[in-house]
Amino acid sequence: MQKIILVFLFLVGYLFGSEQGLELFKSRGCASCHQPSVEAFGPSLKKIAKAYKGKREDLIRYLRGEAPPIVDPSRAGIMEAQLTMVKDLEEEQLLALVDFILSFEKTSEEQ
Numbered sequence: 290m291q292k293i294i295l296v297f298l299f300l301v302g303y304l305f306g307s308e309q310g311l312e313l314f315k316s317r318g319c320a321s322c323h324q325p326s327v328e329a330f331g332p333s334l335k336k337i338a339k340a341y342k343g344k345r346e347d348l349i350r351y352l353r354g355e356a357p358p359i360v361d362p363s364r365a366g367i368m369e370a371q372l373t374m375v376k377d378l379e380e381e382q383l384l385a386l387v388d389f390i391l392s393f394e395k396t397s398e399e400q
């Protein structure tokens with residue numbers, strides 16, 4: 290019984306985490322330039338997630354302005370201006386946002 294409760298709590302935490310990431314992504318205006326799987330003004334989330342596969346720490350550092358861009362450095366200036374939108378995020382919120390972005394690595398739709 291205890292195991293079931295633990296699994297349940299884990300699932301709720303997981304769902305809540307990704308929900309928070311999605312909310313932040315929308316409320317901070319990221320969605321106006323980034324689409325799930327098609328290129329918009331900014332690269333797709335799928336493309337970003339693939340570039341950062343296995344590099345979660347790098348993505349965290351990038352969003353904090355501590356690591357260089359790796360997806361489309363030729364247009365990095367546009368995105369760097371957006372980083373002010375996430376400067377005030379708490380650690381937990383930033384991680385939710387990062388995990389939300391990384392979850393698109395397995396999006397199956399075509400780019």
Ligand code: HEC
Pocket residue numbers: 314317318319320321322323330331332337348351357358359360361362364365366367368369371372374375386390
């Ligand atoms: C004005 C349009 C615009 C908005 C708004 C925007 N981005 Fe971007 N983003 C871009 C462009 C253009 C690039 C490609 C440049 C680059 O890769 O550095 C990019 C690249 C990125 C990258 C990849 C960086 C890399 O390593 O190269 C991440 C991660 C990212 N955006 C996350 C976000 C998040 C999170 C938000 C919301 C806070 C956001 N973007 C808002 C245009 C935008």
